[in-house]
Amino acid sequence: MPRDAFEDRLTRLRADVAALGTDVVGRLDRATTAYERRDPDVGRAVATTDDAVNERYLALERECIDLLALYQPVASDLRVVVASFKILTDVERVADLAANLGGYVEAMESDTIPNVPIADIADMALAQLDGALTAYEDGDAERCREVAAADTDLDQRCGAAADDLVRTLARHSPADGDTEALLADTKRYLLAVRDLERAGDHAVNVAARTLYMVEGSHELVY
Template identity: 70%
Template sequence: MPRDTFEARLDALRTDVCAMGRDVTERLDRAVTAYEQRDPEAGRAVADADGEINERYLDLEAECIDLLALHQPVASDLRLVVASFKILTDLERVGDLAANLGGYVDAMAGDTVPSVPITDIGEMTLAQLRDAIAAYETGDAQRCRDVAAADTDLDERCGAATNDLVRSLVNHTPDDDVAPTLADTRRYLLTVRDLERAGDHAVNIAARTLYMVENDAGLIY
């Protein structure tokens, strides 16, 4: 494969990964908004569209494999393809988490438990994802480190929300039918967990990008 053709395919890969990243982030944003507005139809739409992300993931994964097999890239080019390959996996999993959140909203019974700061947690997660994708797009090493540093705040916020949910359940005054409260509490806990996991995937993206840019595996765990 001619060098200029290979470089064009590398550029296209990076552009396509960023586009997928923005799409996945938008889907997560829509899922968080559906939760905030108690909009089951919007949540269901996010969940039902997950197949589109899976198809894009498989197409771009195949492109990474072709680039590795046909050209045998070295040094920085190799790191870009390998990092992109792994970042695609993180993005696909964030897409799965967005679909999960959409499904939780669709199944909510109503206002059966105290308000949980899902919107605030969601905004923190979305900010991490946007920063991680921007760092990959521009090769910004410092932004990668900032994403990793911000994850501590997200973990603390998720931990506090989880504790509040458990406390509210313990202090709940039983009524004739506690099943809806128990079911909704479980979904809220899963929502917090999944947003925290999405933040972890943002850190993974930042770590892979830092490896790509500086050959530094310090953020990878």
């Protein structure tokens, strides 16, 4: 098949993967905002529309397979297809994490945990994801390394979140009958923090695969 046709499809693949990533980051942003605001309607909207992301993910995965089968790319072209295939998996898993967060909002009890925000953690994870996807779209190797380096700060903040919660709970005495609800909400808070930390891990994966795509380097793959 003509080289021009392959290049057009490769360009379109990268644009479509980046567009799906941008959509997924928006979903995670909405889910964390819903969690912060205790807004079950928005949380439910994120949690119940994950199938649409899955359909786009599967379509793009099939496109990667078609490109490999039809054109048998080599060298840098092969790296683009393989990296895109891997990145799609991370993007889809971030969408699952967004759906998780949306689901937590639906189940939260009101006012059992004094305000323990996750907004700063969410901002860090979202910034990593934005940076990783921009690096993929632009082929920016240096930005890949910046995303990976930032993950240490996110991990430390997530680790501190449990300490924040313990200090907050130490000052809070639940009313009679509220203990079970408090435990349930505490577990959900810790799950929300874990999911945001995992979103950052997926951002590093995207950056690692992008660096491989651009430079052929496995420096960030671990």
